[in-house]
Amino acid sequence: MDKPWLVVEYFVSPRFVWGASLTLWITIVSLFFGVLVGLLIALLQESKNRYLNAFAVVYLWLFRGTPALFQIIFVFNVLPQFGVTLSSFWSGVVALAMNEGAYMAEIVRSGLQAVGRGQRTAARALGMKEWQVMRSVVLPQALRIIIPPTGNQFIGMLKLSALVSAVAVEELLLVANQAASANFRYVEALSAAGLYYLLFTTLFMLIQARIEDWAWGNRGRRGKKASLFERMIGVTGDGGRVR
């Protein structure tokens, strides 16, 4: 690296800033819809209707059984043949959100199931309506279980968003790659991109820790809290899913 200042130059250049913003935006939008899809699939799985259950199972099978990259390319190239034409950005987001939904469904479901049946029964016995049982008793307890792995998904999504470069979305990695191939300054260009990824993941982890504190209220948390370092290297127990 004979021109280390080039890293900084890339880092603050409009193209990199734009690429990084797009990466962040893809992550947030995909995760948002991913969580919605996950909730929906989790509810379908819990439903008493056989067909809805079957639909959820097939969904999970499809989206967990194929690579995310495959899903992105599929949405971009195959859906237009059936009259659904999406921009490369939305192709990426739709594919990532559907993919994320399959993983979030499992997280949401395990959260809901961790709240014992007896807790719901006790709430019902007090004369609460079903939505009150959900809001006041089930969700607050389920959230504590759902939030930590969801934070990990967020970080996973940030990294996964790089795959969208395959359908020519000018996100961070593609920008870096293009910059580098123009002058063969791979080290500098990729270092700049890497710094952005690290910056974002570190920020997410800090935010996640805040949210976890909030979900636990003034309540002292049992057991040791995962340190920032442990979160970064993925030894928080239930996180770190490889995709």
Place this chain on the structure above:
Amino acid sequence: MRATQAIVRVRDLNKSFGDLQVLKGVSLDVEQGKTMVVIGPSGSGKSTLLRCLNLLEAIDSGTIEFDGQDITHLGQQAFKARRDIGMVFQNFELFAHLTALENIVLAPVQVKGVAKPEAVATARALLEKVRIPDKADFYADELSGGQQQRVAIARALAMKPKMMLYDEPTSALDPEMIKEVLDVIQDLSRDGMTSVVVTHEMAFARRVADRVVFMESGRVIDDAPTSEFFRGTSSERAKRFLNQILHH
């Protein structure tokens, strides 16, 4: 005829789980202000009967009348009846994310729209009544089983129910804690709270119950005033059951 009024009338109640019929034509009356203890071997349908009384279980046929109203077919409206029926569970089931006080305050505020300060004042008075005023800010896992169960009783009482149902309230407790919970239930009964208690505590039944119901295989075998029941005028099967648990 008895002078007191029945607050609950159950007639010919049938309930199955799949192929297994758990309640077979159960009929009984719970009198206003009285305490009924339901005993019987496990699997006899006692707990299911209790859960049917506040519609936590849907019944197959029969009728349940509560406080002069047929509640059998309330369906989605079942929560209306449950507001007047307190229930205490074997495993306490305090809401794990809330303190003792918050557990007691939750339903009156949410369900009945009681103002928060008033609900808190009531909750503190109830904690006093169940003899753990100093545990208001503790979470369930910081309390002993006996303390948890007393908070659970206070939580049910906060709705000012017309009747209390206790589903084996001391079965999950260590022996030294059983008394503190039974004493609270006894106090409430003496104050005239209509109660139905499913329990294996025979000394308690003898001391507190006005009537004892003996169930076996989903049927009411015996239903008699307490003194009569224990005097041994009851059925052979009830006697055998009593012998088994009194001399084990």
